[in-house]
Amino acid sequence: MAAIELQSEDHSSDLDLGIPPGRDATWADRRLHPLSWLFATANFAKGFIVPAILVLFASGGVNYELWASVLIVPLAVRAVVQCIVFRYGFADDEMVVREGVLTKTERHIPYARIQNIDLVQNPFHRLLKVALVRVETASGGKPEAVIRVLSLEAVEEMRGRVFGARDEAGDVAYVACESAAAPSDRSAVAPRRTLLETPALELVKLGVISNRGLVVVGAAVGLLWQQDGWWELDWTDGAERWTGSARAWLETAWGSPVLVVAFIGLTILLVAAFLLRVFSIGWFLFQLHDFTLTRRGDDLRVEYGLFNRVSRTIPRLRIQMLKTIESPLHRLFNRQSVELRTVGGGSEEADFEDGGPKTQGRWLAPMIPTSGVPQLLREVLPQVKLEEVQWEPIARRAWRRVFKRWVALVTVLTVVGAVFLDPWAVALGAAAAVLAYMHSRLYVKHAGYALTTWGLLLKSGWWERTTKIVRYDKIQTVGREESPFDRRNRMASVLVDVAGAEMIGYTIVIPYLETAVAADVSRRLYEESSRRAFRL
Amino acid sequence: MAVDVGKTELAADAARIVSENEPDPQDANPQDTVIDGRRYRLHPKSVVAAQLTAAIWAVAVAMILLIAVLVVVLATPLSGALKLAALASWVVLAALAGVLCYRWPRVRYDHIRYRVDDNGFTVYRGVFWRSVTSVPKARVQHTDVSQGPLQRGYGLASLVIHTAGTQDSSVTLRGLPHEVAMHIRDYLIDGSDRIAV
Numbered sequence: 001m002a003a004i005e006l007q008s009e010d011h012s013s014d015l016d017l018g019i020p021p022g023r024d025a026t027w028a029d030r031r032l033h034p035l036s037w038l039f040a041t042a043n044f045a046k047g048f049i050v051p052a053i054l055v056l057f058a059s060g061g062v063n064y065e066l067w068a069s070v071l072i073v074p075l076a077v078r079a080v081v082q083c084i085v086f087r088y089g090f091a092d093d094e095m096v097v098r099e100g101v102l103t104k105t106e107r108h109i110p111y112a113r114i115q116n117i118d119l120v121q122n123p124f125h126r127l128l129k130v131a132l133v134r135v136e137t138a139s140g141g142k143p144e145a146v147i148r149v150l151s152l153e154a155v156e157e158m159r160g161r162v163f164g165a166r167d168e169a170g171d172v173a174y175v176a177c178e179s180a181a182a183p184s185d186r187s188a189v190a191p192r193r194t195l196l197e198t199p200a201l202e203l204v205k206l207g208v209i210s211n212r213g214l215v216v217v218g219a220a221v222g223l224l225w226q227q228d229g230w231w232e233l234d235w236t237d238g239a240e241r242w243t244g245s246a247r248a249w250l251e252t253a254w255g256s257p258v259l260v261v262a263f264i265g266l267t268i269l270l271v272a273a274f275l276l277r278v279f280s281i282g283w284f285l286f287q288l289h290d291f292t293l294t295r296r297g298d299d300l301r302v303e304y305g306l307f308n309r310v311s312r313t314i315p316r317l318r319i320q321m322l323k324t325i326e327s328p329l330h331r332l333f334n335r336q337s338v339e340l341r342t343v344g345g346g347s348e349e350a351d352f353e354d355g356g357p358k359t360q361g362r363w364l365a366p367m368i369p370t371s372g373v374p375q376l377l378r379e380v381l382p383q384v385k386l387e388e389v390q391w392e393p394i395a396r397r398a399w400r401r402v403f404k405r406w407v408a409l410v411t412v413l414t415v416v417g418a419v420f421l422d423p424w425a426v427a428l429g430a431a432a433a434v435l436a437y438m439h440s441r442l443y444v445k446h447a448g449y450a451l452t453t454w455g456l457l458l459k460s461g462w463w464e465r466t467t468k469i470v471r472y473d474k475i476q477t478v479g480r481e482e483s484p485f486d487r488r489n490r491m492a493s494v495l496v497d498v499a500g501a502e503m504i505g506y507t508i509v510i511p512y513l514e515t516a517v518a519a520d521v522s523r524r525l526y527e528e529s530s531r532r533a534f535r536l
Numbered sequence: 537m538a539v540d541v542g543k544t545e546l547a548a549d550a551a552r553i554v555s556e557n558e559p560d561p562q563d564a565n566p567q568d569t570v571i572d573g574r575r576y577r578l579h580p581k582s583v584v585a586a587q588l589t590a591a592i593w594a595v596a597v598a599m600i601l602l603i604a605v606l607v608v609v610l611a612t613p614l615s616g617a618l619k620l621a622a623l624a625s626w627v628v629l630a631a632l633a634g635v636l637c638y639r640w641p642r643v644r645y646d647h648i649r650y651r652v653d654d655n656g657f658t659v660y661r662g663v664f665w666r667s668v669t670s671v672p673k674a675r676v677q678h679t680d681v682s683q684g685p686l687q688r689g690y691g692l693a694s695l696v697i698h699t700a701g702t703q704d705s706s707v708t709l710r711g712l713p714h715e716v717a718m719h720i721r722d723y724l725i726d727g728s729d730r731i732a733v
Contacts, residue, residue, distance in 0.1 A: 108688035121670065343700070370612070476675050476701030480668040487666070528656035530672035534700070 008326055010528045028089040028106070028409060030094040033130045033151045036082040040148055042124075045072075046078045080088060085530040088147065090161045095135070111162050115343055117316050118312040126309060131155055131440060163299055191296065195379055198291035202367040206288070206337070207281030209329040217278035288366055290373055295296045295379060302363065312362075316380055318342050321507065322364065322469040324373060336366040336373050340380070343500040346522075377469070383454040384469060387394045391448035391459065395491055399440040399514030406436035448509045456496065458508055467509055472525070473532035474498050482515075492518035570716055571723050573653035575660070582711025583688040586641035588686055594633045601626060650709055652720055657697060659709055669709055675699045679721045683714065690694060693717040697724065 087098040093108040125131050133150050134143040150158070205316065207213075219292040250260045289306035303311045321341040330336055340362050366377060374386040414429030442462035450457040455471035477493035486492050492515050496508040513521065570576060609619045649660040656673035661667070680696040687693060693714040697707045713719070713725045 083726075242605075283668050472559040475672075476699045477672075477704040477707070478670045481705070482662075482666045497704045499700040499702065521672070526658075526672060527655055530674055532674065535676050 011103050027503065028087040028098045030154065031081055031094075032086050032147065033128075033149050033154070035128055035130065036083040036086075036149050038129075039132070040079040040083045040124070041076050043148065044076050049155075054170075069228050081354040086147075088145075090158075095145075095158075095162065097147075098133075105389075107145065109135060110387040114144075114162050115164060116312060116314050117155075117159055118143075119307075120307075121309040121311075122307060125149060133158065135316070139509070162317065163313070168288075178366060185291040189305060191292045192301070193296070194292060194299075195376060196291075196295050196365050196368060198288065198367055199290075200285060202335075203288055203291070203332050204281050205369045208277055208283065209333070209335075211276070212279050212283045213276035213279030216283055217276065251312075279515065280410075284366070288363070291363070293365060300364075304363075312528055314340070314342060317379060322377065322380065322472045322497045324377075324467045324469075325464065326370070326466070329465040330370075333367075333371050336370050337366055338368060338373065338376060340364045341498070341500045381469065381471065383452070383471075386467075389450045389452070389457055391450050391457075394444060394447045394510065394512045395514050395517070396444060397489075398491065399444040401485065401489060401491075401512065402443050403436055403441035406439065407433060409434045410436060444512070447511070449521070451521065451528075456508070456525065458510060468533065470498055470508060471497065473534055475525060475529040476534070478522050478525045480518050490515050494518050494522045494525070539603045547565060561688050570719060571652045573651060575649040575651050576649055578711040579692055579713045579716075580645075580708075581644045582692055583641045584712065584727075585690050585692055586644070587637060587685050590637040594637050595629075598626075598633065601629070610629070645711075648709075648711075650712075652723065657707075657720065657724060659707060669707055670698055671697050671704070671706060673724055675701075678726055681714075681721050682715045687711075687714075695720060 054241075062231075081101050082099065085099065085101055087096075089096050091108075093112070094108045095114070097105075097107045097109065099105050099107075118136065119131040121131045121133070129152050130149040131152060133145075133147040133155055135145040137144040178518070193406045247260055247264065247397045250263065254260060255430070272444075283298045288304045291302070291304040294301045300314045300316060301311065303309065304313065319340050320343060323339045323341070325337045325339065326335075342362060345445050364380065374384070377384045377386055380414075394495065410432045411428050412434075414425050417425030429521070446462040446465060447460050449481060456475070458468045460466055475496055476499055477497045479497070480492050481495060491512050494510040494513060498507060510521065605622050608614065609623050612619075643663055644661075647663050648665070651658040651660075654673075656671050658668060658670040660668050677698045677700055679698065681693050682696070683693045687710075691714050691730060694708060694710040694712050695712055695717040696709075699705060699707070730733070
């Protein structure tokens with residue numbers, strides 16, 4: 001209590017913002033870790049040091065650009081002072097954060113509003129046993145509070161306070177809707193159970209499946225782009241010299257220049273694809289190293305990362321949507337990936353700027369054996385019984401519309417190709433039309449939806465198969481849409497909007513339904529979601 | 537999909553999503569009747585308001601274009617035929633814009649309906665691409681009722697319903713009678729059955 005008294009004397013006078021120095025202000029009694037200033041300046045300097053060194057090397061000496069960087073010193077001092085004056089604390093039902101030197105901010109974050117508490121630890125953090133903490137609410141965009149940095153004990157205290165207090169408050173709606181399915185194991189002292197561990201071999205497989213290598217290539221190109229003169233190199237000349245001799249040799253051996261060009265092209269393509277996979281594998285080994293998913297009561301915890309270690313606590317109640325992904329390569333390995341969507345702080349830039357690694361969606365399980373998926377989903381949503389779902393098909397005659405659309409595209413391309421390039425394009429077009437037919441049949445065959453007692457399931461795609469799962473109480477709005485083409489075919493789509501969805505396009509669309517079916521589905525969704533209260 | 541009961545009724549309902557012109561009440565004094573699960577049209581005056589708004593924009597754009605055309609005609613050494621073509625195309629465009637400003641608000645008005653029932657709020661709209669959006673009452677985060685100067689002149693208002701969703705984070709309906717908008721707002725935010733988010 002002494003410390004609290006002290007704080008109120010310190011700050012209630014200079015926080016003269018018309019905010020009455022209420023009870024809560026006095027609760028902000030905890031400081032950052034003593035070494036926080038180190039990380040604050042490091043984070044601050046990060047943006048300047050690389051350009052400064054580049055300038056130093058490029059110009060070969062000290063010049064005005066370097067002198068200009070001296071201007072950052074006052075800003076760095078400000079960052080340090082901000083660390084020193086930063087306070088946070090816990091009231092009965094809310095967290096209080098006070099920050100700022102000249103402009104003071106006091107923020108009250110009710111525990112019930114906190115979506116999750118994320119930790120990021122880079123190796124220096126780990127060495128000093130501290131972590132960067134992001135407190136996220138549903139406000140979207142950037143986290144409600146970024147706390148740089150706290151000791152691990154302080155983080156545990158925070159998690160205990162926030163999630164413990166919330167458990168006592170009781171998530172009535174949630175308990176009510178799942179009470180039948182799951183025995184109440186929400187006590188805070190329940191042991192933490194491991195639901196999933198992803199060994200390195202699994203990450204290698206994930207790398208093979210994913211195209212994440214493109215990110216690495218993109219970053220490399222971006223870096224090279226900044227080097228002057230790189231772009232002026234004569235690439236074709238260099239390539240010519242490399243492939244020239246091989247080409248000459250092959251041409252004499254095979255006697256057909258076209259064949260040789262095709263061969264070399266194919267080889268380059270294969271090598272590129274191979275390298276991409278290697279990058280992908282490296283990326284995942286690095287980013288998702290030692291991925292573990294654990295559960296205690298209603299809180300899931302995801303931990304991953306080799307260099308930057310991320311630890312993310314996600315209350316089950318806060319999951320807006322689940323999505324399983326199964327590409328052909330997934331099927332080859334007999335695996336699936338499971339993603340989840342939560343609200344707030346999810347924007348990738350925010351993750352990046354605040355020192356965390358860029359998240360790839362939000363993995364619930366990057367790689368899991370297909371047979372383990374139902375069990376995993378049950379842990380997260382006790383009501384889900386994936387094996388028992390009765391899938392309803394979309395309109396069967398929809399395949400004609402999918403087919404027509406592709407045929408139109410193929411026809412245009414074929415005509416253009418045949419007229420301007422080669423009459424053989426017609427043969428290619430015919431082959432594409434056959435593929436389009438296959439695609440449209442398979443598309444309809446693999447699309448489906450199910451309205452259960454607790455939520456909506458939607459499956460789509462035959463090449464990359466996805467299943468989306470959303471509970472009725474997470475549905476925000478229900479829509480129905482008819483394009484002119486829909487109307488001509490007496491069809492409609494049903495659209496469902498959830499919080500935290502992708503910004504582009506409705507996340508959940510049931511396309512090509514018979515009009516009557518669409519009307520019925522949307523009415524049922526509307527009524528089911530109206531009956532349930534929404535808790536973020 | 538098991539649509540057994542009332543299939544024909546549903547089909548009929550879906551078929552006339554927004555196109556039908558059932559004799560909707562004109563919302564003259566509808567405080568007590570609007571929350572009854574029936575479809576209502578916007579206030580007829582909203583057409584005039586929309587026409588005026590469109591006209592103001594059209595005139596502003598047309599004037600800018602006219603200045604551009606006049607600059608071309610008076611200050612460039614183009615041939616007379618080209619200058620005439622520029623003037624003519626301005627006249628044609630302006631005429632088209634005029635017709636559109638007059639007709640489109642009316643057409644759009646004919647395709648907009650709203651419905652307030654026990655579950656929440658539903659908007660039907662769209663001339664070519666038709667859509668129905670339903671916001672459950674329990675998902676309404678907050679609502680705005682606003683009036684522009686033109687709307688105030690006609691006693692109209694815009695109702696904006698905010699949800700926690702992504703695409704439909706706000707659903708806007710312009711051209712309601714002001715009292716009706718207030719009434720719907722009061723109904724939607726009266727959260728006796730809601731747990732605070």
